[in-house]
Structure formats: structure tokens, C-alpha cells
Amino acid sequence: MSRKGDQNLIVGLDIGTSKVAVLVGEIQHDGDIEIIGLGTHPARGLKKGVVVNIESTVQSIQRAVEEAELMAHCQIQTLLCGISGSHIRSRNSKGIVGVHEEEVTTSDVERVIDAARAVAIPADQRILHILPQEFIVDEQDGIHEPIGMSGVRLETLVHMVTASVSAAQNVIKSVRRCGLEVDDLVLSQLASSYAVLQADEKELGVCLVDIGGGTTDIAIYANGAIQHTAVIPIAGDQVTNDIAVALRTPTQHAEDLKMKYACALRQLAGSDEHIEVPSIGERPAHRLTRQELAEVVEPRYDELFKLTRAELRRCGLAERIAGGIVLTGGSAKMEGLVELAEEIFHMPARIGVPQYVKGPVEIIQDPIYATAVGLLLFGYRNRSARESDLNDSGGIKNVFRRIKNWFQGNF
Ligand SMILES: Nc1ncnc2c1ncn2[C@@H]1O[C@H](COP(=O)(O)OP(=O)(O)OP(=O)(O)O)[C@@H](O)[C@H]1O
Ligand SMILES: [Mg+2]
Structure with a gap:
């Protein structure tokens, strides 16, 4: 560059x-x-x-x-x-070493991270990130900057991400x-x-949901550090596909309709607003209401949020995200999405812009x-x-x- x-x-x-x-x-x-x-x-x-x-x-x-x-x-x-x-996998790991001198040095931190990364990973995967969550010096936990601290034993908890x-x-x-x-x-x-995340959200606990075209990428923070990451293979492309199939319209038209008129919550879409849907082949176009379109869109986002909620529960972090949900990625631009997210997660949601x-x-x-x-x-x-x-x-x-x-x- x-x-x-x-x-x-x-x-x-x-x-x-x-x-x-x-x-x-x-x-x-x-x-x-x-x-x-x-x-x-x-x-x-x-x-x-x-x-x-x-x-x-x-x-x-x-x-x-x-x-x-x-x-x-x-x-x-x-x-x-x-x-x-x-193909991305993630897990948390722990490392412990003795502190060489009286106080923790860069080399101790390097060694403890090396100790944390020493776990068996599948042969077709390699480490992408080792993200330190916290350091523990002797009995003192919750340390983010251990260098210079006095102690004899240094531990670390890390979030490890591997990729194919x-x-x-x-x-x-x-x-x-x-x-x-x-x-x-x-x-x-x-x-x-x-x-898109703010420092105090990461401290309070927050779940970032980046909804793209092909995948929804999740990152969960608590206590100022990343705790969990996951990828759900459902995103905007499926929504477009649902519209194309349900309304029997070509994919490109379905994408246009989604961008212009779709709403993720059927109550918010007007039952008196009509839209024109081009048909496949020579068939004439047909009309439907925005509410009918929302009825096609809502179940997919609903499924996606329920899978995200299940992931939150599985990793035991559902109770630790007082900062709520932050939605980003292109598919977060859908009208009514914040309201749908709040309904499903029972916590505050917002759209995250850069x-x-x-x-x-x-x-x-x-x-x-x-x-x-x-x-x-x-x-x-x-x-x-x-x-x-x-x-x-x-x-x-x-x-x-x-x-x-x-x-x-x-x-
Ligand atoms: N205004 C909008 N309303 C609804 N969806 C939208 C809007 N604008 C873009 N999208 C959808 O956002 C998706 C693309 O988002 P984004 O660019 O974040 O994905 P990507 O990063 O390319 O894909 P991925 O992260 O899944 O690999 C497409 O499915 C598109 O239909
Ligand atoms: Mg993306």
C-alpha cells in the first residue's frame, strides 16, 4: 500500500x-x-x-x-x-507459566500465550488469531496489561480462532x-x-451480528474482551431466494423488491401499500401488499435470530450481554430489523455503522x-x-x- x-x-x-x-x-x-x-x-x-x-x-x-x-x-x-x-472454528484456551524475574516481562507474556496455544487442533486447520481475554497474576484476575506487575505465576485466558x-x-x-x-x-x-462497537459496550457485554449476503458472522464481547465467535450460514441471499420462490419472480427482481420495499416485521409494513411484482416468462406482473412481502421476509430473519440466540445460550454468554445486540452488514439495513431483534432477544438492539x-x-x-x-x-x-x-x-x-x-x- x-x-x-x-x-x-x-x-x-x-x-x-x-x-x-x-x-x-x-x-x-x-x-x-x-x-x-x-x-x-x-x-x-x-x-x-x-x-x-x-x-x-x-x-x-x-x-x-x-x-x-x-x-x-x-x-x-x-x-x-x-x-x-x-470453516472458521473458535474455542477458549488457558496457559500458565512461572514468571522468570520478579515482575512480568514481554517474554513471560509471549511464553504464556504460547502455552495457551498448545492445544490439539485438526490437521486441516491453522490458528488465525489468539486473542487474549485476560491475564491472571498470582491470584489477581481481570488484568489486561500484565507487563511490569509483580508476581510469580502468570496465567492467561485466550480466545483462539482457527481457519481451514x-x-x-x-x-x-x-x-x-x-x-x-x-x-x-x-x-x-x-x-x-x-x-462498530463502543468500548463501554464491550465492557458491559455485547453481541455483534454482521449479516452479509452469504453468512452471518457473530462476535460476542464481555468484560472488554472477545469471548466467542461463530459463523451462521444464513444471510441476505436466502431472504432474496425466499422472495424469488414465494413470489415466483426472477432473483434480480426479488433482490430489488427486497431492497426497496421489504420489512422484517409484518406489523410495521402497510397492508394498503401495493407493489408490482414482475413474473417469470411471459406471464403478466402481479400486485401484492408490502405486508405480504414482509410475511415472506420475516420468517428467515426470525430463524437467523433464533439461531443466534441458541449460539448465545450454548456458549453460556446469554446473561452477560447487558449492552445488547448490534446489527451490521448489508442485510442489517432492512426496515424493522431492530424491532424484530428486540422482540426475539428481549434486549436492546441497534444498527452498527462504521x-x-x-x-x-x-x-x-x-x-x-x-x-x-x-x-x-x-x-x-x-x-x-x-x-x-x-x-x-x-x-x-x-x-x-x-x-x-x-x-x-x-x-
Ligand atoms: N437496503 C437493504 N435492505 C436489505 N438488504 C440489503 C440492503 N442493502 C443490501 N442488502 C443485502 O445485504 C447483503 C450484502 O451485504 P454485505 O455487503 O454486508 O455482504 P458481504 O459482506 O458481501 O457477504 P458475506 O459477509 O456474507 O460474505 C445482500 O444480501 C443484500 O441483498
Ligand atoms: Mg461481510
Whole structure:
């Protein structure tokens, strides 16, 4: 990512099931990020968040990158890339070590994280992130910054995210085929959480639900740290498909109807507002009310939220998210969704739009760009952390080595 060697630029690439989005951010003197370039292109070649056709994915990335380069007047060389899909697994793990000197040093923290990562993972998976939740020095728990503390024993609890080697390789390969290098691979919902969640929500406990085209990506925070992540293979594409099947209309029309008229809660949709639905083949168009359309849409979102609620209960965090539900991603833009979420989860919900960056309102205000904006924030935060301290990419590790290791087998 350089405007010929410009270290102040940072680039995020969100390869979603519906669209590929590239954002170029410029780091300003005060440490803020200003978005100076955006490129988007419909994604072809992905299914439920996973690359299934490299050639088509490469083309989509190339178009989006060109567009972003043109707008930002720069030449992109490296970028941070989001990754999602049902192949992602996550678990919590624990590590314990003795403190070498009298106080905890960077090397102790490195060792304790290494101890936490020493768990058996399936042969086809590799570690994507090791995200420290808390450190415990002797009996004192709830520590976020243990370096410098006195003690003899250091423990850590971490959230470990693994991904399928081949799925990650296909993402990296697609980027490399465009002549670009991946700076880091980041779990999509982790990136989104950087863009849309507030610090006090993470402290209180919050469930982020990023509803895209192919997958719904979940990240749950409590006590200021990530506690659980999950991917549900239901999202906006199914809603479109439900409309197409129920109304017997081509998919493209179903998508248009969804965007313009759909509502996730039937009580909120007018029974006196009529819409015209084009039919398949030579058949004449037919009319229906917005309420009838909402009756097709609501069950799918209802199913999705109930699956999310089941996930919350399964991981034991349902009672720990006083901050409520934050909905983001393109499919969160549906009218009535906040009301439906509040009805199902019995807690407050809101739409999460990207924050913490400057730039054109149409980007900042759009949940579709949550992941892409989050990649910039993740990259910026870890860029400074990487030089001296821990980062969110799996401890003190060289990121370039991380990327190379997806192709080697000795991660
Ligand atoms: N105004 C809208 N109302 C309802 N749905 C919308 C609206 N705008 C976009 N969508 C839906 O959002 C989805 C795309 O969202 P997004 O761009 O976040 O997905 P993605 O990141 O490409 O996919 P994924 O994250 O699943 O891999 C599509 O299914 C689209 O129909
Ligand atoms: Mg997405």
C-alpha cells in the first residue's frame, strides 16, 4: 500500500459473498484515519464467504482495487484481508507459566500465550488469531496489561480462532494473483467489531451480528474482551431466494423488491401499500401488499435470530450481554430489523455503522463497509502494537511469517 513508498496509507480488502470492497485509509498526524479511496465490485466466485472460483474472485478484486487506486491516487501493494465462512472454528484456551524475574516481562507474556496455544487442533486447520481475554497474576484476575506487575505465576485466558488451511490459502492466492500481498488475514467479524462497537459496550457485554449476503458472522464481547465467535450460514441471499420462490419472480427482481420495499416485521409494513411484482416468462406482473412481502421476509430473519440466540445460550454468554445486540452488514439495513431483534432477544438492539474514521458519509454511514473499515482500524492498531508489544494476530509474531506459514505447515 504505497503512494510510492507512503507509509501512512493502510488498505483493507473485504472479500464478501456479495461484494468485494477495498478501502484506502490515510493515517493523519493526530492518529485519525481518513478514508481517501473506495473501490467495490460485485463478488463472483464466493459461496457462503468461501472462495470457490479463484478466477472470478481475482477479477472482482482487481476491479475493486483499480477503482480504489484511482480515487486515492496511489498504488496498492499490500493489504489486510478479511476472512469468513463455516470453516472458521473458535474455542477458549488457558496457559500458565512461572514468571522468570520478579515482575512480568514481554517474554513471560509471549511464553504464556504460547502455552495457551498448545492445544490439539485438526490437521486441516491453522490458528488465525489468539486473542487474549485476560491475564491472571498470582491470584489477581481481570488484568489486561500484565507487563511490569509483580508476581510469580502468570496465567492467561485466550480466545483462539482457527481457519481451514485451504480456504485461507485460496484467499491469499486470489490476492497474490492480482499482484498484491496480504499483510494480514483477519476474521471478518473481528474487523467489523473494531468499526462498530463502543468500548463501554464491550465492557458491559455485547453481541455483534454482521449479516452479509452469504453468512452471518457473530462476535460476542464481555468484560472488554472477545469471548466467542461463530459463523451462521444464513444471510441476505436466502431472504432474496425466499422472495424469488414465494413470489415466483426472477432473483434480480426479488433482490430489488427486497431492497426497496421489504420489512422484517409484518406489523410495521402497510397492508394498503401495493407493489408490482414482475413474473417469470411471459406471464403478466402481479400486485401484492408490502405486508405480504414482509410475511415472506420475516420468517428467515426470525430463524437467523433464533439461531443466534441458541449460539448465545450454548456458549453460556446469554446473561452477560447487558449492552445488547448490534446489527451490521448489508442485510442489517432492512426496515424493522431492530424491532424484530428486540422482540426475539428481549434486549436492546441497534444498527452498527462504521465509526472512528473520517471520510465520505456514504461510507461511514453504511453498515456494508463495517468489515472494510474495521480492517483499517485493526491494521492501524496492530501496526503500532507490532513494533513493541502484543498484537491481536496471535501474539508477538511476524505477520509476514504468518502469511507464509499458511503455505508451509509449520505455523
Ligand atoms: N437496503 C437493504 N435492505 C436489505 N438488504 C440489503 C440492503 N442493502 C443490501 N442488502 C443485502 O445485504 C447483503 C450484502 O451485504 P454485505 O455487503 O454486508 O455482504 P458481504 O459482506 O458481501 O457477504 P458475506 O459477509 O456474507 O460474505 C445482500 O444480501 C443484500 O441483498
Ligand atoms: Mg461481510
